[in-house]
Every structure is written in structure tokens, then in C-alpha cells.
Amino acid sequence: MSAPNPAEAENSDRARASLEALRTEIAKAVVGQDPAVTGLVVALLCRGHVLLEGVPGVAKTLLVRALAATLDLDTKRVQFTPDLMPSDVTGSLVYDARTADFSFQPGPVFTNLLLADEINRTPPKTQSSLLEAMEERQVTIDGTPRPLPDPFLVAATQNPVEYEGTYPLPEAQLDRFLLKLTVPLPSREDEIQVLTRHSQGFDPRDLQAAGLRTVAGAKDLEEARAAVAKTSVSAEITGYVVDICRATRQSPSLALGVSPRGATALLSTSRAWAWLTGRDYVIPDDVKALALPTLRHRIQLRPEAEMEGTTPDSVITAILSHVPVPR
Numbered sequence: 001m002s003a004p005n006p007a008e009a010e011n012s013d014r015a016r017a018s019l020e021a022l023r024t025e026i027a028k029a030v031v032g033q034d035p036a037v038t039g040l041v042v043a044l045l046c047r048g049h050v051l052l053e054g055v056p057g058v059a060k061t062l063l064v065r066a067l068a069a070t071l072d073l074d075t076k077r078v079q080f081t082p083d084l085m086p087s088d089v090t091g092s093l094v095y096d097a098r099t100a101d102f103s104f105q106p107g108p109v110f111t112n113l114l115l116a117d118e119i120n121r122t123p124p125k126t127q128s129s130l131l132e133a134m135e136e137r138q139v140t141i142d143g144t145p146r147p148l149p150d151p152f153l154v155a156a157t158q159n160p161v162e163y164e165g166t167y168p169l170p171e172a173q174l175d176r177f178l179l180k181l182t183v184p185l186p187s188r189e190d191e192i193q194v195l196t197r198h199s200q201g202f203d204p205r206d207l208q209a210a211g212l213r214t215v216a217g218a219k220d221l222e223e224a225r226a227a228v229a230k231t232s233v234s235a236e237i238t239g240y241v242v243d244i245c246r247a248t249r250q251s252p253s254l255a256l257g258v259s260p261r262g263a264t265a266l267l268s269t270s271r272a273w274a275w276l277t278g279r280d281y282v283i284p285d286d287v288k289a290l291a292l293p294t295l296r297h298r299i300q301l302r303p304e305a306e307m308e309g310t311t312p313d314s315v316i317t318a319i320l321s322h323v324p325v326p327r
Helices: 006-026 034-046 060-070 086-090 124-136 188-199 218-229 235-249 260-276 284-295 303-307 312-322
Strands: 050-053 075-079 091-096 101-106 113-117 138-141 144-147 153-158 179-182 254-256
Touching: 006 034, 006 060, 006 218, 006 260, 034 050, 034 060, 034 153, 034 179, 034 218, 034 260, 034 284, 050 060, 060 113, 060 153, 086 091, 086 124, 091 138, 101 144, 124 138, 124 153, 179 284, 218 260, 235 260, 235 284, 235 312, 260 284, 284 312
Parallel strands: 050 153, 050 179, 075 113, 113 153
Antiparallel strands: 091 101, 138 144
16 A cells, blocks of 8 residues: 555644544533544544434533534534424425515525434434435435535434333434444533533533634545545455444344444444544454444344343444454
8 A cells, every 4th residue: 555645644634633623622511421522523524424312411412512613514403393394304395476486495404514303203204304315415305306515414312211202213214324322421520520510600502602612624524534535444354344244143132233334334434433543544443442333223132132131232242252353
């Protein structure tokens, strides 16, 4: 493999520094959620979407708002409710009496960063309105495809414990999310820090007053993505990713294993993580680091395994411990 030229190396280093600064800025508003912050950055690098899952009050929405505040990108928020219609997300044709013609009014999906808050509170019909946008980066209205801005990322949140009045996301839509990030309750030390910040006047509704500043933009993302694309992957690493995904299809605990799309996603996120850590090649530890968030929502437990207390994370962790690691 030829060595990168100095200009490419300089662009790569500058983009990496910008994204590192992004993580630092977000930490000014969100305490103790570094894995989730890193996952959002990885998704931006891979042109993927993120599902954030956690109980109410763990700063899921604040996390996405902080990301938007530190990026020089357009952002919109949609509160998903049972009465939300697909056109409320994608936009619709509106009759203009002055011109006696229909004009297209874009919906909130026409943005760079879309916060889909409590996505599982809206019926499947409205949930499906995001499928084309997430996969094809376009929306078709009245037979006319309309491209979405680039970059485009959907960050959706959902509550894992409240099922009344919710509509679980179907497998087809879950598979469209590059990562499923769990947002846990903070540790005692982190929770003390959260309360201390609030007692000192921190207002989560005013991130500018909290000192968050814009540290990265579309150009930084473009340079970072170009650098990630040049991150090399050996045949052994490719085989390792395939072996992990094939093992999920043979697991007795699973009714549904990881598809080839999931294997492709794991390879992409591993490359992004390798680049973020300062390498231009992928090692097995990169694959292990991203296996849980990339694969946990792409598998389906058998009912008997679920009754025994088995979780998707425990199945993937067991597979990682058994699949031979390339030397």
C-alpha cells in the first residue's frame, strides 16, 4: 500500500482533531456518556443512523441537541406521537391559489441532522415514512424523488421500559440503523457532577450559555470520510467480521442472525473507529469495540432464550469470545 501524500495526511489529522474537539464540546453538556458520543461520531463518519435507547431522564435528547450545537449543520426535531402523519415528516404538496398549482412544502426530514424523538410512539405507517429517507437519502412525493441534504443523519430515541401506547420498530427499520446505542443511568460520581452543574446554573435548554461552540462542519466531515475510506482492511480482518456474523446465524439462542448488510455495517464502523484512534488500518480490537452497538439490534432472540434471561448483548459477547481472532 502506498503511503498517503503529505496533504492528505494533514487533512486527515485536521479532521480527526475537529471530531475529537466535537466529543470534548459535547461533554460540556452531557456527563458520563462517552460511548454514546463516540457512537454518534462514528455514525457521522459512516453516513449511518443511530437509535438511542434509554430510560427517561438520561439525556438522550440533550445528547443529540449538543451534537447539533457543536456542528455547523442544519438540524430539526420531530416529536413522534400517535397522531403524527407521514406528511408531517416528509412534507406534502400544497395548493397555491395565486398560481393555481401545487407546490411542494418540505417537511422536517429535509435537514442534516434529524432528531426523531420517541420514534416508537408513532404508528408503523409514519415510522415507514423514514425508511426511504434513511436508506436512499431521498423522499418520493407524488412520484417525484427529492434528494435530501448531505450529510444526513437520523438520531432516533426510544424508551425501553414503557410499552403502553408504543409501536415496536419492525426488523426492516431496525436494520436501517447503523448503530443502536444504549444510554445507561450515570454512575454515582457522574450523577453528582450533573447535579453540581445544575446547582451552578446549567440550563439544558440553553446550550450556548453552557459554553458549547461550533467546532466542526460539513468540510471536516467530508475530509474525515475520505480518510476513513482509505483505512485499509486485511483479508484476515474481513474474514473475522464474516465469521462473527455467520456465528450469529448458527447460535441456538437466536431466531434471526446478522444479515450481510450487518456484516458490511460492522466493517464500516470498525474502519471509522480505527481512524478515530489514529490508525490507517483495522485490527481485531476495532471489530470487538463496535460489535455490540452495530449488531445488537440486528438479531432476534428465540422466545425460550428470552425467558431464560438471555440478552442480545450476552449472545454477541459469547460469540466474540469463541470466534478465533486473526493473528
